[in-house]
Amino acid sequence: MKDKATIKKAGYKITGPRQLVLDFLKSGEHYTAKEIYEGLEKTLGLTTVYRTLEILTELGIVETIALTDGSLRYEYVLGKKHHHHLVCTGCGDICELDGCAIKDLEEKVAKQTAYVISGHALELYGLCPRCQKK
Amino acid sequence: MKDKATIKKAGYKITGPRQLVLDFLKSGEHYTAKEIYEGLEKTLGLTTVYRTLEILTELGIVETIALTDGSLRYEYVLGKKHHHHLVCTGCGDICELDGCAIKDLEEKVAKQTAYVISGHALELYGLCPRCQKK
DNA sequence: ACTGTAAGTGAAAAATATTTTCATTTAGCA
DNA sequence: TGCTAAATGAAAATATTTTTCACTTACAGT
Numbered sequence: 001m002k003d004k005a006t007i008k009k010a011g012y013k014i015t016g017p018r019q020l021v022l023d024f025l026k027s028g029e030h031y032t033a034k035e036i037y038e039g040l041e042k043t044l045g046l047t048t049v050y051r052t053l054e055i056l057t058e059l060g061i062v063e064t065i066a067l068t069d070g071s072l073r074y075e076y077v078l079g080k081k082h083h084h085h086l087v088c089t090g091c092g093d094i095c096e097l098d099g100c101a102i103k104d105l106e107e108k109v110a111k112q113t114a115y116v117i118s119g120h121a122l123e124l125y126g127l128c129p130r131c132q133k134k
Numbered sequence: 135m136k137d138k139a140t141i142k143k144a145g146y147k148i149t150g151p152r153q154l155v156l157d158f159l160k161s162g163e164h165y166t167a168k169e170i171y172e173g174l175e176k177t178l179g180l181t182t183v184y185r186t187l188e189i190l191t192e193l194g195i196v197e198t199i200a201l202t203d204g205s206l207r208y209e210y211v212l213g214k215k216h217h218h219h220l221v222c223t224g225c226g227d228i229c230e231l232d233g234c235a236i237k238d239l240e241e242k243v244a245k246q247t248a249y250v251i252s253g254h255a256l257e258l259y260g261l262c263p264r265c266q267k268k
Numbered sequence: 269a270c271t272g273t274a275a276g277t278g279a280a281a282a283a284t285a286t287t288t289t290c291a292t293t294t295a296g297c298a
Numbered sequence: 299t300g301c302t303a304a305a306t307g308a309a310a311a312t313a314t315t316t317t318t319c320a321c322t323t324a325c326a327g328t
Binding site: 064065066067068069070072086088089095097101102104105106109110113114115116117118119120121122123124125126127128129132 | 198199200201202203204220222223229235236238239240243244247248249250251252253254256257258259260263266
């Protein structure tokens with residue numbers, strides 16, 4: 001329930017559509033905006049899906065996964081440990097990889113470049129066992 | 135010149151538009167399809183830019199960088215060492231980071247998941263020194 | 269509980285991005 | 299030099315995301 005408290009604290013209202021999107025993302029995996037819209041059977045507008053995802057991302061409740069095919073997917077991350085993704089280039093399946101090997105790198109890069117690092121995205125691409133057979 | 139040999143060997147023709155796109159990418163950094171189209175002052179069709187990028191990516195001459203704002207950028211990589219990117223969330227500036235800390239991770243994940251890993255994408259996000267002041 | 273109001277919503281339109289279609293042009297081999 | 303399959307570009311189609319605006323709703327203050 002920490003998600004709703006976060007939304008309120010930021011001055012946003014808890015509305016029906018927002019709860020729908022939250023619940024949908026919470027129960028699932030890594031969805032595109034359209035998948036969320038269709039998964040909810042158009043009980044809300046696609047516009048609202050986009051707007052809600054924008055807010056949830058801004059608040060850190062949801063994270064964006066940008067794939068090299070140009071698609072964007074959204075994942076509910078509250079209560080999850082930071083992790084990375086393994087994407088099958090055959091079927092599109094996405095696995096979560098526990099742990100993160102990048103923290104040290106972030107610090108090193110921060111020192112070298114004088115950037116203030118706010119985060120990172122790491123995706124591995126490959127073929128899942130099933131797609132290897134095809 | 136290895137790029138043209140690669141294109142030929144794959145059965146594609148060396149055309150004017152393809153050379154324009156290659157030269158544009160080779161002399162520069164990380165461009166979107168539209169930036170390439172406009173950088174070349176519309177001496178070729180945008181359609182052709184997309185088609186050319188698709189081929190160049192397929193042949194490994196160019197790589198795609200997917201950013202979390204949903205944009206795709208293309209980078210000429212022949213002769214470059216594999217590297218990662220540091221993206222300023224303020225001004226969009228992209229630095230290249232030498233070296234790669236992910237090779238070990240790839241092997242570990244391959245063993246754990248039975249995927250055949252084909253590659254990965256790692257982008258760090260942060261604020262560049264100039265944007266920190268704003 | 270009731271009400272006022274700023275925030276949120278959805279439909280439609282607009283803007284943006286990418287792909288497909290198809291008639292014409294061209295690279296490069298015979 | 300001519301032939302032909304591949305490539306091109308303009309336009310249309312499709313897909314994705316954002317903006318606009320009139321209507322609705324959450325919720326703070328009574």
